[in-house]
Amino acid sequence: MNTVNPARTPQELDDTITGGIGESPLRPDGVLKVRGEFAYSSDLWHEDMLWGATLRSPHPHALITGIDTAAALAVPGVHAVLTHEDVPGENAYGLKYQDTPALAADRVRYQGEPVAILAADHPEIARQALKEIVVHYAVLEPITDPERAAHDTTLPKLHPDGNLVRYQRIVRGDPAAEADVVVSGVYEIGMQDQAFLGPESGLAIPAEDGGVDLYLATQWLHVDQRQTAKALGLPPEKVRLTLSGVGGAFGGREDLSMQIHSCLLALRTGRPVKMVYNREESFFGHVHRHPAKMYYEHGATKDGDLVYVRARMYFDGGAYASKTPVVVGNGTTLSVGPYNVPNAKIEGWGVYSNNPTCGAMRGLGAVQPTYAYESQMDKLAAALGMDPADLRIRNAMSEGSANVTGQVIDFPAPVAELVQRVKDMPLPPENRTSPVDIRELPGGASNTTHGEGVVRGVGYGVTIKNISYAEGLDDYSTARVRLEVIGGEPVAMVHTAAAEVGQGLVTLQQQIARTELGVPRVTVHPADTSAGDAGSSSASRQTYITGGAVRNACRAVADRVFTRAARQLGRSTEGMSLSGGKLVASDGEVLAGLADILGDEAIEETREYHHRPTHPLDPETGQGDAHVQYGFSAHRAVVDVDTELGLVKVVQLDCAQDVGKAMNPDAVVAQIQGGSAQGLGLAVMEEILVRDGKVRNPSFTDYLIPTVLDMPPMRIDVLERADPHAPYGVRGVGEPPTISATPAIANAIRAATGLELPRVPIRPEHITGT
Amino acid sequence: MRVNVTVNGEHRRADHVWEGESLLYLLRERLGLPGSKNACEQGECGSCTVYLDGVPACACLVAAGQAEGREVRTVEGLADGDDLDPIQESFVERGAVQCGFCTPGLLVAAHDLIERNNEPSDAEIREALAGNLCRCTGYEKILDAVRLAAARKAEAAR
Ligand code: FES
Ligand code: FES
Numbered sequence: 001m002n003t004v005n006p007a008r009t010p011q012e013l014d015d016t017i018t019g020g021i022g023e024s025p026l027r028p029d030g031v032l033k034v035r036g037e038f039a040y041s042s043d044l045w046h047e048d049m050l051w052g053a054t055l056r057s058p059h060p061h062a063l064i065t066g067i068d069t070a071a072a073l074a075v076p077g078v079h080a081v082l083t084h085e086d087v088p089g090e091n092a093y094g095l096k097y098q099d100t101p102a103l104a105a106d107r108v109r110y111q112g113e114p115v116a117i118l119a120a121d122h123p124e125i126a127r128q129a130l131k132e133i134v135v136h137y138a139v140l141e142p143i144t145d146p147e148r149a150a151h152d153t154t155l156p157k158l159h160p161d162g163n164l165v166r167y168q169r170i171v172r173g174d175p176a177a178e179a180d181v182v183v184s185g186v187y188e189i190g191m192q193d194q195a196f197l198g199p200e201s202g203l204a205i206p207a208e209d210g211g212v213d214l215y216l217a218t219q220w221l222h223v224d225q226r227q228t229a230k231a232l233g234l235p236p237e238k239v240r241l242t243l244s245g246v247g248g249a250f251g252g253r254e255d256l257s258m259q260i261h262s263c264l265l266a267l268r269t270g271r272p273v274k275m276v277y278n279r280e281e282s283f284f285g286h287v288h289r290h291p292a293k294m295y296y297e298h299g300a301t302k303d304g305d306l307v308y309v310r311a312r313m314y315f316d317g318g319a320y321a322s323k324t325p326v327v328v329g330n331g332t333t334l335s336v337g338p339y340n341v342p343n344a345k346i347e348g349w350g351v352y353s354n355n356p357t358c359g360a361m362r363g364l365g366a367v368q369p370t371y372a373y374e375s376q377m378d379k380l381a382a383a384l385g386m387d388p389a390d391l392r393i394r395n396a397m398s399e400g401s402a403n404v405t406g407q408v409i410d411f412p413a414p415v416a417e418l419v420q421r422v423k424d425m426p427l428p429p430e431n432r433t434s435p436v437d438i439r440e441l442p443g444g445a446s447n448t449t450h451g452e453g454v455v456r457g458v459g460y461g462v463t464i465k466n467i468s469y470a471e472g473l474d475d476y477s478t479a480r481v482r483l484e485v486i487g488g489e490p491v492a493m494v495h496t497a498a499a500e501v502g503q504g505l506v507t508l509q510q511q512i513a514r515t516e517l518g519v520p521r522v523t524v525h526p527a528d529t530s531a532g533d534a535g536s537s538s539a540s541r542q543t544y545i546t547g548g549a550v551r552n553a554c555r556a557v558a559d560r561v562f563t564r565a566a567r568q569l570g571r572s573t574e575g576m577s578l579s580g581g582k583l584v585a586s587d588g589e590v591l592a593g594l595a596d597i598l599g600d601e602a603i604e605e606t607r608e609y610h611h612r613p614t615h616p617l618d619p620e621t622g623q624g625d626a627h628v629q630y631g632f633s634a635h636r637a638v639v640d641v642d643t644e645l646g647l648v649k650v651v652q653l654d655c656a657q658d659v660g661k662a663m664n665p666d667a668v669v670a671q672i673q674g675g676s677a678q679g680l681g682l683a684v685m686e687e688i689l690v691r692d693g694k695v696r697n698p699s700f701t702d703y704l705i706p707t708v709l710d711m712p713p714m715r716i717d718v719l720e721r722a723d724p725h726a727p728y729g730v731r732g733v734g735e736p737p738t739i740s741a742t743p744a745i746a747n748a749i750r751a752a753t754g755l756e757l758p759r760v761p762i763r764p765e766h767i768t769g770t
Numbered sequence: 771m772r773v774n775v776t777v778n779g780e781h782r783r784a785d786h787v788w789e790g791e792s793l794l795y796l797l798r799e800r801l802g803l804p805g806s807k808n809a810c811e812q813g814e815c816g817s818c819t820v821y822l823d824g825v826p827a828c829a830c831l832v833a834a835g836q837a838e839g840r841e842v843r844t845v846e847g848l849a850d851g852d853d854l855d856p857i858q859e860s861f862v863e864r865g866a867v868q869c870g871f872c873t874p875g876l877l878v879a880a881h882d883l884i885e886r887n888n889e890p891s892d893a894e895i896r897e898a899l900a901g902n903l904c905r906c907t908g909y910e911k912i913l914d915a916v917r918l919a920a921a922r923k924a925e926a927a928r
Contacts, residue, residue, distance in 0.1 A: 026862055033870030034858040034877060036805020036845035043804035124788055197809040197817060197871040197905050247809070247871030248905050279810040439893050502869025502906050666865045673908030674868065700814035700903065708899045708909040 013506050013524040020515035021728060024666035027507050028524060029500075040245035041217035042201035042276045049203065050079055050119040052258070052265045052275035053126035055133050056284055057108035057115055060144075060354040060693025062137035064106055067116060072132035077121040080268045081133065087264065089233030093256060095223065095359070097321040099159055102231045102260040108137070109158055109319035110356055111694050112284030119265040119273050142354035142693035146316035147293060149351040158319070158352045165321050165350040166328040170335070170622030172404050173343035179299025179307035183379040187296065187372040188759040190687035191316075192289040192678075194361050195705050198247015200257040200285050201276040204266035211238025212263045217246040219253045220536035221497045225529050231260045232267065236529075239263065243527040249501035250678070251360030251538055252286040255322050283698035287322050287359030288688055290315040290350075292331070292368035298376045304384050306395045308343035309336045309404075313369065315350045315358075322359030324350035329471055329617070330365025333626050336404045337373045338415040338464035339395040344404050346622065354693040360538055362678060363465060363739040370463045371760055374743030378459070378750065388747070389423040389460050389636075392416075397464075406623040409630070412721035414658050418634040419462055421656040421717050428638055428652050430456065442640055442647035444709055453644040456651070457752025461679075461744030462634045466627035467732030468541040468611055475541065475628075476610040478532025479509075479549035483517060483557050483594075484602035490581050490594040492517050492554075495525035498534035498546040503734060504667040505542050509550050511664060516554035518578030519594065532606065540631060540732025543663055548609030548727035556605035565597045612725055629723055633657035633736035635676065635744035638712075641752045646764025648684050650710070650745055656717040660731030665718065672716050672737040677706045679741025683749075685710075687761050775837045777801060778847030784834075793837045794818045794829035797844060805845040805874050809903070816902030819875035820844045826882045845874035848881060856926075857881045857919040866915035868906035876902045880916045888923040890916070 013032075019025025032038040069081040084091055084105040091105060092098045104115045116133050120126035143149055143156070149163040157163060202216030211234055218224050221241045229239040246253070258275040265273040277285050294313040300306050313331055317324030328350040335346045361367075381388040396415035402408050436451050443449055469475035480495040492513045500506045510522040527534070534546050562573040565583050575586030583591045617624040638652040655672050662668045678686075685704040689696040697703045722729025742760060749767070750757050757766055773784045773796060784800040794811065797803045797820070807817035811830040818829040821843035829842075848855040854862070857880050867873050876899060883890055883898040890898070895916050904912060 024865075026865075027867065029870070030862040030867050031854070031858075033867050033873050034845075034854065034861050035849055036803070036874045038870060039804070040807070040871065042808055043798070045799070045802075045804075122788065124790060195905055196869070197807070197815065197903065198869065199808065246869060247807075248869040250905070276808070279812060279814075437893065439897075445897070502871075504868065670865055670868060670907060670911055673910045674906045675908075677908035678905075699812060700810045701812065705903060705905060707901075707903060708896045708912070711909045714908070714910060 012526060018520050019511055021511050021663055024664050025507060025511060027504060028510060029506060038245050040198050040247055041215065042199055044203035044215050044244055044274060046203060046205060046272040049272040049274050050121060050269060051123040051126045052117060052119050052262050052273045053130055054114050054261060055116040055130045057104065057111060057113040059108060059137055059139050060111045061140040061142040062108050063140065064104060064108065064135060065138055066136040068134040069116060072118060072129045075125065075129040075132055077125040078129045079119045080265055081116060081118040082264055082268060083116045087231055089231045091231065093227040093231060094321055095255060095323060096325045100320040110354055112356065113319065114261065117261045117265060119269050144353055144355055144693050146314045146351045146353055149353050150314055150349040163352045165317050165324040165352060168328050168332045168348045168617065168622060170332050170344060170346040170404055172406065175343065175345035177299065177308040177343035180302045181380065181383050182297060182299045183376060183383050184297040185376060185379060185758055187294045187375055189292050189368050189371055190761055191291040191358065191690060192361060192682050192686050193283065193688050193703060194250035194252030194286065195703065196248030196250055196252055199277045199279065199282050202258055202262055203272055203274045204262035205272045206266045206270050209238060211240065212266055213240045214259065214263055215242050215244045216259065217244060217253060219249045219499050219501060219538055221499065221527060221529050222533040223536065224256060224259050227256055228259045228263055232263055241529045243499055246499060246501040249537065250362045251364060254360040254536060254538060255287050257285045279700060280698045283695060287357045289361035289367065290317060290327050290358040294368060294372040296372050296376050298380050300380055300384065304386050304391050304394050306339055306341050309341050310345045311335050312347045315348065316353055316355055317350050318353055318355045318357035320357045322357055323364060327365040330466060331369050332622060333405050334366045334464055334466065335369045337370065338397050338462055338632055340397050340401055341404060346404065355690050356688065356695060362675065363735045364539065366463060366465045367739050367742065370739045371743045371746065374461050374747065378747045389419050392419045392460065392462055405617060405626055407625045407627065411629065411723040411725060413630065413632060414719060414721050415462065415632055418632055418656040418658060419460065422634050422636040422654050425636065425654045425715050442642040442649040443645065448645055448647060449642050454640050454642050455752045456638065456640050457748040459637050459744050459747025459751050460634065461740040461742065461747065463736055463740040465631045465735045465739055467629040467631055468539050468544060470614050470627045472614055472616040474610060475535055475545060476608050477534040477546040477549040478606060478608050479546065479553040480531055480604065480606040481513060481550065481553035481557050482602055482604040483598065485595045485598050488595060489521060490519045490598060491521045491523060492519050493523045493525055494550055495531045496534045496546055496549065497527050497529060497531040498542055499527060499537040501537050503671065504664060505546065507667065508543055508547060508663055512547055512550045513554055516551060517558060519581055540734040544726055544730050544732055545609055545611060547730065549607055551727050552607035552609050553605050556607050557603050560603045560605065561597055565592060568597060629726060629731060631732045631736040633740045635740045637744040637748040639745060639748040639752055641749055641767060643753060643767065646767035648749060650680055650712045652712050653680065653741060654715040655737055656719065657736055658719040658721050658731060659733045660723045660726060661720050661729040662718055663728065663730060668718055668733055669716050671733050673714055675734065675737030676714060676741040677711050679738045680710065680745060681706045682760055683742045683745035684761050771835060773834050773838055776841045777803065778843055787834050789835060791834040792830050793832040793834050796834040796837065797829060803844055803846050807871055807874055809871060816879060817872055817875040819878040821878060826878055845877055848877060855881065856922050857884060860915040860919040864911050864915040864918060866907060866911040872902060872904040876904065876912060880919065884920050884923050888920050888927060890920055
């Protein structure tokens, strides 16, 4: 190769910009990104690197009776071909249960399961050589119906313990309570994909100590490190991971993809190995959102007070457990929504099947029940002759309420206010201008209607989402902060292993350090496993948990500055603070320049932040303080529906959300806009179509995500009701808007058409009945 | 095969190019210009948009050999040295960049729109960007950024 550029590696982010907590400074990586100079994991490059590729099963369920790699290895330019026999450590990984083989051994359980890997000089040689690997399969009947998988014990067992991953029951009050008004429904939700734009990719470089350095895009470096090291049969310290640029994640990078494979190939060939999935492979190579089927019954008094909720829900986890246990936990504990419900009986099943594996996606476990209970709330409002928003307000939980697991909410929960706020926002004008701009109508520039057959509807969606990891997990993060004088100026460096996946965590780390240490210049060190564990960039937890760790480390550094200053100045540390690069007394008097106090001696501290303990659910009753915090959001959608063609145009999508404290108000709004777009996608277009265990649309041609033409204008109202238990009062932001957007749109389409529409995404044929 | 191409005003040559390689591969893996992104490599997402002889094109759909003797301008060629192009500036300022993977393609598409029309209506902006997927932002801040850049451009032209 006659390439001229050097190796590309992750950059330090040190753009000197101002802005502390509560302000909206610009991203330190923004300029690099607009210049095309930001190194994403698929941009990494190394002299003599090889290209890795993966052979995947074409069958959803089959026994492997033999693998022959000789012909592939004989292809010129191929340097290694590996199968399960070449996995030196344990050939089993997983986030909750270690049930997933790095490379399939005796059977495959889903279409796309990795069976063999190889490394070659050029990606095209690698692709061609894959075809030369011969795998003998004995094809088996796939298990594809999750409800059957939960109950039919005559089905073959996909894993030693059977096909049930988790069952959870929640019983509250009188599970057999009766009510004046009863509504019920069966709701289904299709398989959504995270569809992040940056493909799974990374570069593994063999190291002299027999270990390996892996540069990659992920959400949680340490959990990848632990799982990868185990498969490689190496101690974790010999498998060093560094985060490179991540092109979005949304839960889809929580499970391993190319981590073990690229390292295996690098260690075998002794050369750097780069792996980059193409889009089709990306659809096969990561877990998706759990499809679900949910049976709901709501009972209420004639006045509209909820009396009971009974629900049974089935989550299809696909071939491997991944996050299915958590989906069942979240799904059941959040099953009645942000409402006061005195009596409940909830059951949730998470099962194995031969469908694609499902795991984490934004809104984990809350998206499914929210769609169901919010559909039910509209149905109940109709049965009661009530306004749907008023019914929600009437039943809204608030601070001091006990939820369905008996946990008392000891922080603000302004649910009624959120609903009222979206309700009070102005509606778009009913009377469209004439002549109408067809681009504003369903079908848009395709010119499918000029307004005839178009009806308008308004709908609400409200949600509650747990923040951070739950059910007794010790969820924590670690931060190292160093303060030193560089070029005569005090500079803070923040080092964590927390993954910036696009959400803006790098900005936030700078903001916290600037505020706590009173220095304008803050550098964010690239995230890697030489820093302590930071946990995952998921569950809306990083601002809360890593933000808390950065704060703690900064305060520890500041304390040492005060002690040093006290010694130097011969006074007590009492009332000292840092501001504008100076040491300031409580009366505002400047005591000294920070640079003078520091001199040549840097101060460095490492601290953790652990959130309040949570507790497992009682297996029989499902009662327990399972969650540490909740986020709340409400959407109101306005839609136009062309009832003849079944086309939907979302005209407006408004949102109110409580974020506790808007650490970076612009970034908060951006999260709400982006999250709402994913919720819109699930409502009307996004679904991985699976038939007989096979994916039918693994491409951006056939898996549709919202474009700029699909997203309507949004009004956004951000509340700040501080959570007294969280650092700075923050409340996780990232997930709620995705969750409540979907039912708001579904309810609006129902309001427009009068149709039942018990399944999302709502497709044209559901509306036209064809 | 050998490919000669002018990229961002500079003449570049690549040897041993395999005939199935795309212009995107040539730029990213052979010429050391990874700014244009590889999100779908099927012409569906717009992340790889570059100017080819002044016209926006998906580099993933152009064979490397087709670029022989032609002019390519990538996201790396939008800025004038240290000075960002107004569209780049407005993307940074308006928070239109989250993960940023869609950004290079969007910038080229938006740059082209504003070159042609510095007073685009919202509908025209949406139409021009409809071929560029973004999974993070919900597009609102991208629209803001394009409006701002267009306004600045119109102002400068007055
Ligand atoms: S990468 Fe070329 S259009 Fe998606
Ligand atoms: S910013 Fe991530 S895809 Fe657009």
